[in-house]
Amino acid sequence: MPEQLEISRGKGTGELLQWEDAQKMKYSWNVASEVMRLSPPVNTNFKEAIRDFNYAGYTIPKGWKLRWATCSTHMDPEYFPNPEAFDASRFEGEGxxxxxxxxxxxxxxxxxxxxxxxxxxxxxxxxIVKRFKWDLVNPDEKFKHDPLLEPVKGLPVRLHPHHV
Ligand code: HEM
Known part of the structure; x- marks a missing residue:
């Protein structure tokens, strides 16, 4: 994360992060976005049809609840080529x-x-990048939806402080 290091190196001791700093963290946000594409914290929700409409040959009447799901597009190769691969550069440019x-x-x-x-x-x-190295206590920990995505054991990590 080169920009994170650049931002942290530009800070004196005790100097806080500012709103402007967060606006510069484009690469970090692309990484977070790619994490949320592959593992969306909320994977589904509902919308209510506010009028009758037709979609893909189906008539949806006003008032019906429709369930949408992130995976239907997040994992569609038409929108995200090679969808199983982690690639933060998908979010560069127009995105x-x-x-x-x-x-x-x-x-x-x-x-x-x-x-x-x-x-x-x-x-x-x-x-976490600036202050620590870390490793997972349970490297093979599973995740569950309950209903939000969460690690089954709370994702304990070992933190090793370091200075940049
Ligand atoms: C990574 C963090 C978060 C994710 C992935 C997330 C995801 C979502 C999703 C998928 C919806 C439904 C949107 C839709 O149906 O189109 C939603 C709604 C909502 N979220 Fe979040 N959310 C997050 C954090 C937050 C936070 C931090 C807050 C408030 C402090 C918040 C407040 C709300 C509210 C109030 C709604 C309902 C909006 C409405 O119905 O008009 N969310 N969120």
Whole structure:
């Protein structure tokens, strides 16, 4: 994460991260985005049809609940070539086609917390990269949906402090 190191090297002792710093963390956000493409924290939700419409030969009446799922596009090679592969560069430039990348949903009722979530993730990544090396206590720990994606044992890690 070259930009993380650049940002941390530009900071004096005790100097805090600023909003502008988070805006520069493009590569880190691409990595987080690719993690959320392959392992979306929320993998499905519902929408309500606000009028009758036709889709793929089906008539959906007003008032019906529709379930959408992240994997239907996140793992579709038409939108994400070689979808099983981890590749943060998918998010460079224009990035994915509209409504194909939906870990935060889409439309007028998409996640309200996206900017807070982005900030929290980037601040966490910054500090963990800057201050620690770490390894997993349970390298083969499984994840479950309950209903959000979570590690079954809470993902304990061993932290080894280091200084950049
Ligand atoms: C990685 C973190 C998060 C993920 C992946 C996530 C994902 C989602 C998804 C998929 C939806 C449904 C959107 C739709 O149906 O189109 C949603 C809705 C919502 N999220 Fe998040 N969320 C995250 C963090 C947060 C945070 C930090 C907050 C608030 C502090 C938040 C507040 C909300 C609210 C209020 C809604 C309902 C919006 C509405 O119905 O108008 N989320 N989120």
């Amino acid at each position: 994915p086609t509209a409504y194909s990348y939906v870990p935060f949903g889409g439309g007028p009722r998409m996640c309200l917390g996206i900017e807070l979530a982005r900030l929290e993730i980037l601040v966490f990544m910054h500090h």
